[in-house]
Amino acid sequence: MKQRHAPVRSCTVCRQTSDKRELLRVVRLPEKEGGQVVVDPTGKRSGRGAYVCPEVQCIEKARKSRRFERALAGDANAANPQLYDELMSLAQARSTNPITSIRSDPPMK
Ligand SMILES: [Zn+2]
Numbered sequence: 001m002k003q004r005h006a007p008v009r010s011c012t013v014c015r016q017t018s019d020k021r022e023l024l025r026v027v028r029l030p031e032k033e034g035g036q037v038v039v040d041p042t043g044k045r046s047g048r049g050a051y052v053c054p055e056v057q058c059i060e061k062a063r064k065s066r067r068f069e070r071a072l073a074g075d076a077n078a079a080n081p082q083l084y085d086e087l088m089s090l091a092q093a094r095s096t097n098p099i100t101s102i103r104s105d106p107p108m109k
Contacts, residue, residue: 020051
């Protein structure tokens with residue numbers, strides 16, 4: 001009784017599962033390309049990948065804990081300073097409902 005045939009992935013941050021196409025993909029480039037962790041807007045790059053919801057909250061959490069660098073490179077120093085900014089703009093571009101991207105202003109603690 002499958003409702004959809006699209007592959008499902010889970011968000012690295014909140015673990016919620018979604019249609020692969022609805023999540024943002026981050027991939028680690030091969031060493032010869034620098035080994036950096038980058039956004040993969042097409043979802044087609046080869047390499048070790050991880051996914052995150054196109055949600056400000058998840059992206060911010062990932063940014064603070066350097067989640068992708070650790071998950072993919074095992075090394076927070078593989079950071080791409082622009083990674084999370086790119087994820088954020090992709091998430092906002094993808095949002096069909098702009099309110100989603102500004103709905104919460106998590107208290108800074
Ligand atoms: Zn999430």
